[in-house]
Amino acid sequence: MNTTHAQTRRRLLAGATLAALSAAASPLAARAAERGAGEGGAAPAPRILVVNPNSSEDFTKLIAREVRRAASPGVEVVETTAPFGPRYIGTRATAAIASHAAVDALARVLATDSRFDAAILAGFGAQGAVAMRELAPFPIVDMLEASASAALLLGKRFSVLTGGERWVPMLKERFDELGLSSRVASVRAIPLTGAEIAKDQQRAFTLLAELSETCVREDGADCVILGGAAVAGIPRQIADRVSVPLIDNVAVSVAMAELLARNVGRARPGGGARPGIDSAGLSDALAAAIK
Numbered sequence: 001m002n003t004t005h006a007q008t009r010r011r012l013l014a015g016a017t018l019a020a021l022s023a024a025a026s027p028l029a030a031r032a033a034e035r036g037a038g039e040g041g042a043a044p045a046p047r048i049l050v051v052n053p054n055s056s057e058d059f060t061k062l063i064a065r066e067v068r069r070a071a072s073p074g075v076e077v078v079e080t081t082a083p084f085g086p087r088y089i090g091t092r093a094t095a096a097i098a099s100h101a102a103v104d105a106l107a108r109v110l111a112t113d114s115r116f117d118a119a120i121l122a123g124f125g126a127q128g129a130v131a132m133r134e135l136a137p138f139p140i141v142d143m144l145e146a147s148a149s150a151a152l153l154l155g156k157r158f159s160v161l162t163g164g165e166r167w168v169p170m171l172k173e174r175f176d177e178l179g180l181s182s183r184v185a186s187v188r189a190i191p192l193t194g195a196e197i198a199k200d201q202q203r204a205f206t207l208l209a210e211l212s213e214t215c216v217r218e219d220g221a222d223c224v225i226l227g228g229a230a231v232a233g234i235p236r237q238i239a240d241r242v243s244v245p246l247i248d249n250v251a252v253s254v255a256m257a258e259l260l261a262r263n264v265g266r267a268r269p270g271g272g273a274r275p276g277i278d279s280a281g282l283s284d285a286l287a288a289a290i291k
Contacts, residue, residue, distance in 0.1 A: 046257070050079040055086065056081070067254050078109075084101050103132055129142035135290075145178070147252050148178065150225075154223040161211055168187050172184070204231070205234060208234060212241075279291070
């Protein structure tokens with residue numbers, strides 16, 4: 001394993017360990033004066049930004065609904081949609097475009113409001129979290145990384161299910177980049193895209209439950225991650241049909257965002273001044289952010 005893979009894996013394992021701990025002293029208390037203390041002088045609940053890297057408002061609504069369902073009482077959720085790019089991410093080209101769009105969406109939000117405690121890049125396997133972490137003064141949760149962190153706590157090897165065959169090699173590449181290939185039992189896809197899953201969830205329930213059991217029986221998975229915004233909420237619908245734990249990528253990401261907000265707080269990874277970089281053709285907000 002090379003140095004980059006080893007460092008990344010240690011970071012994921014550290015995230016998994018953090019996820020197992022109960023929330024203790026909260027840096028949010030230090031922000032009570034900034035946003036106003038909660039009832040009885042308690043620190044305010046976390047404020048979480050959700051960035052949809054594709055340009056579909058329908059997906060944003062679906063994601064935001066599931067984020068609010070998974071969030072603790074009092075957590076404020078603010079969602080934003082990529083201002084341009086693909087409606088659905090399903091190829092390397094659309095993933096690259098969506099990465100730019102996600103960074104742009106974050107820059108536009110930060111131009112007027114940076115008072116968040118964490119953000120979620122709401123695209124399983126989507127690129128852009130690393131770049132977003134350069135801009136944001138708060139933690140950025142990547143759904144694939146958060147899901148993998150949880151899976152590491154549940155067994156030796158995990159499988160990943162998603163929609164659309166094109167995602168299979170793309171997700172394998174992501175896990176390889178993270179140095180986690182040895183922990184991945186399999187990556188499989190049902191013959192429905194994310195958009196088709198959102199339109200016909202009952203069919204998706206059956207396909208995902210059956211394929212989850214295939215991952216257990218044939219691949220030796222100790223748990224199964226259901227990855228993608230379109231499958232958010234489905235694990236709780238089919239849990240009784242599957243013999244191993246199912247990980248909801250959105251719910252786990254919300255839990256990780258809350259955990260980081262309460263225990264780590266606002267901190268810019270790397271910190272320090274950034275070099276002024278001129279640009280052309282970018283939105284005003286993104287051009288200002290990188291300069």
